[in-house]
Amino acid sequence: MNASRTARERVRAELTREITDIARRHLAVDGAAGLSLRAVAREMGMVSSAIYRYFPSRDDLLTALIIDGYNALGEAVEKADATVPRDDFTGRWLAVCRAVREWAVARPHEYALLYGSPVPGYRAPEDTIAPGARGVAVFGRIVAEAVAAERLAPPAVLPEPPPAIAPDAEVVRTLIPGASDDVISRAVTAWTGLFGMVSFEVFGQFTNTIDHRAEFFEHAMTCLARVLGLPA
Template sequence: MGTVTTTSAPGTASTSARALARDHLTRAILASARAQLGTVGPAALSVRAVARDVGLASSAVYRYFASRDDLLTALLVACFDEHGEAVEAAADAVDPADLSGRWSAVAHAFRGWALEHPWDYALLYGSPVPGYEAPAQTVGPATRVTRVLMGLLVDAAAAGVPLARPDEPAPGPAFHAAMTGLRGFAGADLPDDVVLAGLAAWSGLVGGVTLELFGHLDNAVGDREAWFDALTRRLDPFSPSRAG
């Protein structure tokens, strides 16, 4: 048999090469901008410094990202997606019926990613960047972690798991009215005590991790793993002890 030789259509190889080169430079620009988060912070992110770092003129960087805000948006999307993937994978690895186990996995994955990426975490959960308004394309990635927690709440409500102690007062009509958007986000008409328990757990988790990463536990908390394990158990809205 003779040798079969295939050839690309004219222009295909060069088009593919350009796409690969563009993808490589896009990744390099994002990596450089992400590195800046740890040195100057997002508010001082400099396209000129990024261009210098990757060996391009500033005008060339703008062919990939039309503005500094576009670059910030790309960083937000990338970091939110990474964080969301880590939390989703942790939750999916636990028996769906084990709500407390899923909560613990979510909490530890949330913190684990934050400890590995402190400056990225600061971009996501720290002070807003002056003058920057996140566009709609960030909403999906930004809510990935929240959706995991909402999924736990929906499952708890469906299973009739009590999330409030008998002596706890009902949240009240003002709270119910204020949570309209959150119930819509959950895609279910969750009871107020379920919503409140979820918000309390979420607030405690973000607050605890933020305190740790921003240095507010220094000289106060020694064994951070023991501290976080205890915090996670205390915040657990699905613990049977809550109904005691």
Template sequence: MHALSPVRAKRLRAETIAEIKSTALALMRSGGPGAITLRAIAREMGMTPNAIYGYFATRDDLVTALIADVYTALADAVGAAWTASAEDEPAARVLAWATAFRAWALDNPEGFKLIYGDPVPGYVAPEGGAAPDAARRVCVGIAALAAAAGDRAGSPAPGPAFTWDDFDPGLLAKVRSAFPDLPPSGVALALRIWGHLHGLVTLEVHGHLRAQTLAPGKLFRSELAQLIRSLGFGAG
């Protein structure tokens, strides 16, 4: 029997890793995050449990790789939408970013649930997070929406003023490096925007809107229009 060439061996390994990841997401779809185990994946793929350890030494290594893939794909999708929109049309940029976020979530429900849903039981992320670069890109993208609003959002809502102490230092490190002039109220605005965009999408991905509306996309666009007006961008 001829030995595999290095190129072919590398390709076969990459294909097996991709199948392991897709099988893990399929198990999560049918059984929730707790269904992701190396033994279950090996069983589904017809592999021995020992064989799968040659690809991922632990279940947490696999989950980390999955989160990195998923988060990177999301960051790529919303980043591309932001870049493709006109810089001098902030309303269009908000619309493009938000629409891309929803479209990606609906196309990748298991991935969305993996990074924004219930955690995988017992999973311990590596120091710095599973996908620090992708997480930073998504955070910066949301902050960009707030920075684009600038002073156009009108008077701040009544209540106590925000200070830097109100926010996680890790979040501030991501946001302030990209937008050093963004004040604490701008960070708060970014989180409020995130809440607007994330809330309806989460309800839709988890199927909670099905009994309430036959037009979730129309509902989301209406919410976006309201958000855009509240940011001082007009009707959008």
């Protein structure tokens, strides 16, 4: 029956998962550069060549870890968003920000794999883009719903975006339907501001400078929300 073949595939899936789990643990300790296929194999009681039955190369293992990471972060973001009342747009944004920061601070090496220098090859493969969009999709929904509820009031202190970026805005609008180019531009800036702040903290740029990081982060994200036009 199919059951038998399914049994084989099941143990394969289980071993694949065990490999990524161990690899993720090693990654958390040693960083991407220190992740060794042989060490993972040793811990599994396998010989190193056996790993290649499951991942054709070390880079593919890292890519799998990247995809898992994006999904884990995306899930954390989704859960954080879900804990806040739907019409508290600023609260939802702040919850998302905190989720990203806490996820990153708890696993700096994994975060570095996602948003630091991409280790495998120069550009991460296409496969990582879709799961990477999971978190930003939540953010887009928050902004879009705020727009739809007419609760978004961007302060009129910024210039209009140049027409050149209109095609890009069109692409982003699939995530934030109903938003003007100006709102889209502010949203992208807020999103990069979030990750800029988290990266600076995780990668040590705040050493000897910002010590009260949670408080400053909270304030900075509140300011980003205001500039975006989310209610105070």
